[in-house]
Amino acid sequence: MADSTVDVLFLIDFGMTSSAGEALRIPSRNSILPIQFYRIGKIPTTIIYDQHGGYKIGERDSDNINIYHNFKSKFPKHSAGSSNLVGAEGEYNTSGLISDYLSLFCSQLLQMLLRKENLVKQQLKAIWYLTTTGCWSESDRLDFQGLAQRVLDILLPGSEVLADITESLTSCEFLVNHLRMEAGNWVIACDIGGCTFDTAVCVTKMVGAKVLPEAYPIKFNAPPPAPDDIKSIYELDKAIMKITSQLNENFWDPSSNFSEPWNDQWPSFRHDFEGDSDFTFSLQSSLATSQPIRVMEASIKDHTITISKSAMEILFERLFKRLASELDMAIERTKQISNDNRKVDLIALCGGGAYMAYLFKYLKLRYKGIPIQKARTLEESRLATLSGHRIYRLRQKKDEFLDTIQLGLSRPSTSDLKTIEWRKNPESITAFFIEKTSPRKPQTHYFLIHIKGDMRPEQFSPITLTGDPGSGDRALVWELEVSRGGARLRRDEYSITVECTGPGRGMFTFQAAGQGHDKRPVELKVAAKPRYCSE
Numbered sequence: 001m002a003d004s005t006v007d008v009l010f011l012i013d014f015g016m017t018s019s020a021g022e023a024l025r026i027p028s029r030n031s032i033l034p035i036q037f038y039r040i041g042k043i044p045t046t047i048i049y050d051q052h053g054g055y056k057i058g059e060r061d062s063d064n065i066n067i068y069h070n071f072k073s074k075f076p077k078h079s080a081g082s083s084n085l086v087g088a089e090g091e092y093n094t095s096g097l098i099s100d101y102l103s104l105f106c107s108q109l110l111q112m113l114l115r116k117e118n119l120v121k122q123q124l125k126a127i128w129y130l131t132t133t134g135c136w137s138e139s140d141r142l143d144f145q146g147l148a149q150r151v152l153d154i155l156l157p158g159s160e161v162l163a164d165i166t167e168s169l170t171s172c173e174f175l176v177n178h179l180r181m182e183a184g185n186w187v188i189a190c191d192i193g194g195c196t197f198d199t200a201v202c203v204t205k206m207v208g209a210k211v212l213p214e215a216y217p218i219k220f221n222a223p224p225p226a227p228d229d230i231k232s233i234y235e236l237d238k239a240i241m242k243i244t245s246q247l248n249e250n251f252w253d254p255s256s257n258f259s260e261p262w263n264d265q266w267p268s269f270r271h272d273f274e275g276d277s278d279f280t281f282s283l284q285s286s287l288a289t290s291q292p293i294r295v296m297e298a299s300i301k302d303h304t305i306t307i308s309k310s311a312m313e314i315l316f317e318r319l320f321k322r323l324a325s326e327l328d329m330a331i332e333r334t335k336q337i338s339n340d341n342r343k344v345d346l347i348a349l350c351g352g353g354a355y356m357a358y359l360f361k362y363l364k365l366r367y368k369g370i371p372i373q374k375a376r377t378l379e380e381s382r383l384a385t386l387s388g389h390r391i392y393r394l395r396q397k398k399d400e401f402l403d404t405i406q407l408g409l410s411r412p413s414t415s416d417l418k419t420i421e422w423r424k425n426p427e428s429i430t431a432f433f434i435e436k437t438s439p440r441k442p443q444t445h446y447f448l449i450h451i452k453g454d455m456r457p458e459q460f461s462p463i464t465l466t467g468d469p470g471s472g473d474r475a476l477v478w479e480l481e482v483s484r485g486g487a488r489l490r491r492d493e494y495s496i497t498v499e500c501t502g503p504g505r506g507m508f509t510f511q512a513a514g515q516g517h518d519k520r521p522v523e524l525k526v527a528a529k530p531r532y533c534s535e
Helices: 094-117 138-155 167-178 233-244 266-272 309-338 357-366 378-382 384-402
Strands: 006-014 018-026 036-044 046-050 064-069 124-132 160-166 186-192 197-207 210-217 279-282 289-295 298-302 304-307 346-350 372-374 405-409 421-423 429-434 443-451 473-483 494-500 508-514 523-526 531-534
Touching (some): 006 094, 018 094, 124 167, 124 384, 138 160, 167 186, 186 309, 346 357, 357 372, 405 494
Antiparallel strands (some): 006 018, 197 210, 405 421, 443 473, 494 508
């Protein structure tokens, strides 16, 4: 087991209805190891308490007396105090619910990292990053960050905790990268989650060699809801369940808001509904009936429940009205930000709700003339906030790493230090141009990196190489071989492009391309393992 400090980032997508997290082991500045990722996929943001005062994340059993969903949505209104139980009826306050849930969830992520990497807590130098909803005020954000700090100080003393990025920005990061957007686009990005729509105007800009988003979150101030308003997918599900409760009271469990027959397949039933016919789905056998039962808009026979097309349309359209109001506001905001009545180039969707067929059809009909795209798969769409958060944080770490290093490339087939071209301020993608090479066989270059301040370039030789790092090591060296597909190189010009893909010395890729009149492809081979350069 290593004795040195290990840098770790914990990324937490603490959602209204489900949560996910990642632990990232960041290599030290001298390491050639890649970043290690460990993920907990989506699990319900649900906490259950038993009669003995214990609590857990999971399914109800006979000992559970209280089960809580959707408690994060109440946080800005009821966050004061840190005790769990308040009031004569023994209700759990929001602050206590969030504290207990975060403690359980983050402990799972921490234990996964320790087990996979064979580490102990004392080795970790950790930062916990949590996303926040775009509708929270700065005061709400700071309250949440403080609450999380208190929880995580107990779990992993000495940790730093930051809740400094919105879910709408991380969604933009994901969508720009995932959909390979070009620079200069004005995009409405919308994360359709279980309880919220996180929407932002996203402007794609070229920064260096990368297309990055500049996001303007939409803070939608909805009017006071009418009694029958549906503001989220969570409320849509509750309304559908209420209809089915007319058939069998076991469909509706007020203490949990979810009943046993609504198993893990339910989201796929909801997503598949297209609004063209009645809504049908299969039940668990425990509530099946051989005799047909019909009550108002719903019926049940054998294992199949049917809800009338007209009833489903009414429910969905109440949800669509809420989403459309937010998208309309984003379109108007685009015109204001652009100062030239700029039209929206794309509406990009992610989150689990992006895969609702009826919703997607509705948006395409309402916003004719604006292309609408979603993530390639449902799983990628559901984890968009977490994936975008990783992209954002690794870019930050990469930029910090690039500020600490210098890059050098030797002239072909030489170890003469005077022929090394140095880049003291490298970017994510750095190009070296080789002019008028000698008419030889494949050419050899040495690519070097070292930490600024560790040495002066003339203090080492790129051909004094060792296989492993040691106390006297000065730089890391790759040996690159360039050829024209087996042919002899003429007096020619070509370039070698070096891309840093993340923090750590091992995060480099290389590519060669011709620059002269010879259009034959240029091949580049990298030695199997980078080596360290000694004094």
